[in-house]
Amino acid sequence: MNLLALVGRVFLAFLTQVGQFTLFALVSLSHCLRPPFYLRLTARQMIEIGYYSLPVVGLTAIFTGMVLALQTSSGFSELAAESSVAMIVAWGMTRELGPVLAGLMVAGRIGAAMAAEIGTMKVTEQVDALYTLSTNPYKYLVVPRLIAGATMLPLLVLVADIIGIFGGYVLGTTKLGFSEHGYISATWRHLEFIGVVSGLTKAAVFGLVIALMGCYHGIHSRGGAQGVGKATTNAVVSASILILLLNYVLTEMFFA
Amino acid sequence: MTDKITLENVSKSFGRKTVLDGLSLSVEKGQSLVIIGGSGSGKSVTLKCILGLIHPDRGSIKVDGRETVGLSGRERARMLSRFGMLFQGAALFDSLPVWENVAFGLIEGQGIRRKEARDRAVDTLAQVGLGADVGDLFPSELSGGMQKRVGLARAIATRPEIIFFDEPTTGLDPIMADVINDLIVKCVKDLGATTLSITHDMSSASKIADRIAMLYQGRMIWEGPAKDVWNSGNDYVDQFVHGRADGPIRMALRA
Ligand SMILES: Nc1ncnc2c1ncn2[C@@H]1O[C@H](COP(=O)(O)OP(=O)(O)OP(=O)(O)O)[C@@H](O)[C@H]1O
Ligand SMILES: [Mg+2]
Numbered sequence: 001m002n003l004l005a006l007v008g009r010v011f012l013a014f015l016t017q018v019g020q021f022t023l024f025a026l027v028s029l030s031h032c033l034r035p036p037f038y039l040r041l042t043a044r045q046m047i048e049i050g051y052y053s054l055p056v057v058g059l060t061a062i063f064t065g066m067v068l069a070l071q072t073s074s075g076f077s078e079l080a081a082e083s084s085v086a087m088i089v090a091w092g093m094t095r096e097l098g099p100v101l102a103g104l105m106v107a108g109r110i111g112a113a114m115a116a117e118i119g120t121m122k123v124t125e126q127v128d129a130l131y132t133l134s135t136n137p138y139k140y141l142v143v144p145r146l147i148a149g150a151t152m153l154p155l156l157v158l159v160a161d162i163i164g165i166f167g168g169y170v171l172g173t174t175k176l177g178f179s180e181h182g183y184i185s186a187t188w189r190h191l192e193f194i195g196v197v198s199g200l201t202k203a204a205v206f207g208l209v210i211a212l213m214g215c216y217h218g219i220h221s222r223g224g225a226q227g228v229g230k231a232t233t234n235a236v237v238s239a240s241i242l243i244l245l246l247n248y249v250l251t252e253m254f255f256a
Numbered sequence: 257m258t259d260k261i262t263l264e265n266v267s268k269s270f271g272r273k274t275v276l277d278g279l280s281l282s283v284e285k286g287q288s289l290v291i292i293g294g295s296g297s298g299k300s301v302t303l304k305c306i307l308g309l310i311h312p313d314r315g316s317i318k319v320d321g322r323e324t325v326g327l328s329g330r331e332r333a334r335m336l337s338r339f340g341m342l343f344q345g346a347a348l349f350d351s352l353p354v355w356e357n358v359a360f361g362l363i364e365g366q367g368i369r370r371k372e373a374r375d376r377a378v379d380t381l382a383q384v385g386l387g388a389d390v391g392d393l394f395p396s397e398l399s400g401g402m403q404k405r406v407g408l409a410r411a412i413a414t415r416p417e418i419i420f421f422d423e424p425t426t427g428l429d430p431i432m433a434d435v436i437n438d439l440i441v442k443c444v445k446d447l448g449a450t451t452l453s454i455t456h457d458m459s460s461a462s463k464i465a466d467r468i469a470m471l472y473q474g475r476m477i478w479e480g481p482a483k484d485v486w487n488s489g490n491d492y493v494d495q496f497v498h499g500r501a502d503g504p505i506r507m508a509l510r511a
Contacts (some may be wrong), residue, residue, distance in 0.1 A: 117351075125347035128309045132341040133410075134333045134365040 024216050028146060031138045038144055045148035049110050049207075050155055056109060057102045061093070061160035064101060065167025068092050073176050082178045086186035089168030094195045098160045099153075100247050103206035106153060107239040111214040114145055115235035118218025119228035127219065137219070145211040153207030154200040161199065198254040205250065206243050213239040259321070260285045260418060260450040266305060266315030267474070268298075275301050276312065277474030288444050288451045290461045290482070292496060293471035294505065299454045300344055302471065303420045306452075307341060308332050319418070337365050340411035344422040344454075346403040348395035354406050355381070355391035361414040380409045385435055401428045408436065412443055419443060421453040425460045437463040458497050461485070470496065472505070 072088040073081050118141055121127050130137045165187060172178040214235045221231035261283045268276040275298040283289045291299050304310040306317055308324065317324050324335060340361075348357050356363075358380055359373035368376075378388045384405040395403055404427055411419055421440060425433040437460050444451055444464075455461050461468055465482040470493050478490045485497055495503030 121349075124350075125343050125345060126349055128304070128307075129341070129343060129347040129349070131309060131332075132307055132336055132339060133361040134337040135360075136329065136333065140364075 020220070021212075021216055024219070025212055028138055028142045028212065028215065031136070032143050032146060036139060038140055041140065042144040042147050045144045046152050048113075049106065049148050050152035053102075053106050053109055053152075053156055054159065056105050057156050057160050058163050060101050060105050061098065061164040062167040064097050065089055065093060065164035065169075066171040068097070068164075069168040069171040069176070073172075081176070082172070082182050083186045083189075085168065085172055085176070085178070086183050087190040089165055090187050090190045091195060093164035093168075094161050094191065094199045096199075096247070096251075098157045098164060099199045099202040099206060100243065102153065102157050102160045102203065103210065103243045103247075104240055106156065106207070107210045107213075107243060108236055110149070111210045111235045111239045112232045114211065114214025115218040115221070115232045116228055118215055119221035119231040122219055122221050123224055123227060142211075142215045142219070145215055146208060149207035149211030150204050151207070153210070154203040157199055157203035161196065194254065198250070201254075202247060202250050205246055209242050209246065210239045213242070258285045259283065260287075260319065261306060261452065262316075262318040262321075263302075263306070264316045264318075266302075266312045266317060268301060268305060268310065268312045274474055276305070279315070279471070279475050281469060281476055281479075283450055283452055285450055286444070286448050288440075288453065288464055288466045290453045290455060290465035290468045291471055292455065292458075292461060292468060294496070295456075297471050298474060299471055300422055303341070303422060303452065303454065307336065307339065307420070337361075337414070338417045340414060340416035340419040340449075342404075342407045342411040342419075342421045342424055344426075346395075346400075346407035348403055348406055348410070350395045352394075353391065354386075354393050354395065354398070357395065357406060358391075358409045358413050360410065365414060377409070377413060380413045381406070383412075384409045384439060385432065401432060404428060405432075405436070408439070412447075415447055417447070417449055419447075419449050419451045421451065421455075423454055423456065425455060425457050433457070433460060434463075440464045458485075458499075 068089045069085050072085045076084045118127070121141070127137050127141070130140055169183055169187070172183050173180050217231040217235040217238070221227045259282045261281075263279060263281040266276050266279045267274070279302065281302075291302065293299050301310060305312045306319075306324075308327065312325065315325070319335060324332075327335060348354075349360065352360070355374055355377040358377035359370070362368040362373040362376060363370060374391075378391055381388065381391060386402065386405055386409070390398070390402070390406075395406065398406065404424070408421070408424060411421070424436050424440060428436060440451065440453065441464055443449055451464075453464060462482055462485070467479060468482050468485045469476050469479040471477075472492055478488055478493045480488060485493060488494060491504045495505050
């Protein structure tokens with residue numbers, strides 16, 4: 001009896017959260033379309049997300065490209081190796097690993113920072129103060145982050161794709177002894193438009209999800225430092241799970 | 257009728273805890289009303305209900321005779337542009353320097369150019385006894401009392417018609433507290449502003465108040481001219497203004 005009540009309560013709480021989040025997302029997105037716009041703040045967020053995430057995303061991408069090449073080469077005969085390694089690296093980076101890994105890294109870096117910053121503003125009444133100064137917190141805090149997230153992540157993923165493929169190239173030509181010309185031309189042969197575009201679309205969606213989760217958990221945090229800590233964790237965990245889930249859904253939509 | 261703000265039967269509960277329980281209150285235009293009451297009695301919640309930061313469960317709140325409960329976002333923003341609010345914890349934007357905090361309502365709310373807004377911010381800072389050099393510091397670099405004064409400057413910078421002060425003098429030394437009291441009195445006179453203040457400090461209350469109201473268990477149990485507060489004939493008010501531990505008010509030691 002008690003157990004059923006518990007399950008019921010957890011389920012209801014979950015539904016409440018989903019409803020609350022959906023409402024938050026709709027309101028935020030509708031504010032993206034209506035002025036006033038805070039260009040200065042949007043630019044600052046773009047720099048924060050796009051520029052300062054470059055090192056993390058770049059490092060992740062280069063090692064991923066290298067390890068892809070290394071793993072693939074051991075699975076093929078020497079003859080087929082050059083073309084298949086180039087293909088797997090190009091496909092893997094552009095379609096899956098570029099967007100997913102960049103998404104997860106940025107979720108950790110940016111999602112957490114957004115939740116912490118907005119959460120602190122919430123619990124110290126700065127969000128209330130915005131209201132009293134005739135400024136809508138959705139427009140002032142949320143919209144710039146959503147726009148920056150959705151536009152900067154595709155750029156980051158584009159960079160990650162290039163660096164990842166470069167990683168595969170470096171490993172292939174130095175360690176595996178492939179010819180430089182052969183590897184590059186094999187990469188060009190296997191790079192397809194739809195693969196790159198699907199990856200960049202995923203990136204835009206992931207960027208939006210990261211920013212939405214960061215802002216949502218920030219703005220709904222309560223109860224001092226502990227509440228902000230919890231909001232930060234929740235923002236990162238929920239964004240990461242959603243990224244993996246949506247990655248499947250989007251792959252299905254593009255390729256199935 | 258010249259009531260600027262009227263609350264009728266406002267109730268608000270958080271979960272099972274009732275904070276406001278049928279509270280009624282009115283402030284006349286150009287008047288300064290001070291709300292006194294024990295810690296946790298719902299004074300800050302009352303202000304936030306009027307501003308629309310907290311939605312009351314029941315009751316009506318009118319500003320200039322217009323109902324404000326349930327206003328839409330844009331109408332609410334228009335209404336709030338006539339308000340100034342000093343938060344109990346100052347609530348300064350810690351990502352912005354002090355001058356931008358003070359100029360925020362001018363720049364974002366009224367669309368004044370940054371340079372001009374900055375000059376006005378420096379003037380307003382001077383009014384609360386802070387030099388222009390403070391303008392370039394960040395809120396985290398200020399003492400608690402200085403933060404309070406910046407919060408005050410931010411509340412009055414847009415020259416609002418209605419100003420709320422949530423404990424304007426707590427955390428200030430007695431001299432600065434008196435300066436702030438004078439400033440509040442002056443604001444009311446110069447701007448013709450209507451003010452609603454919260455304080456625990458009876459000397460501050462008697463200085464700035466035209467009228468005083470006492471909040472207890474979610475309603476106003478006494479209201480009258482400021483000078484009557486010392487012999488109100490109400491045991492609760494008497495106990496509070498004389499700061500006695502014994503009396504009808506039993507402080508809940510366990511929250
Ligand atoms: N957002 C909120 N959620 C839940 N409870 C709240 C919230 N805001 C206030 N309360 C509760 O309402 C009660 C009144 O709070 P309020 O801040 O109005 O007190 P106060 O009269 O201003 O006290 P003080 O003089 O200490 O500032 C408190 O018991 C507080 O716990
Ligand atoms: Mg209070």
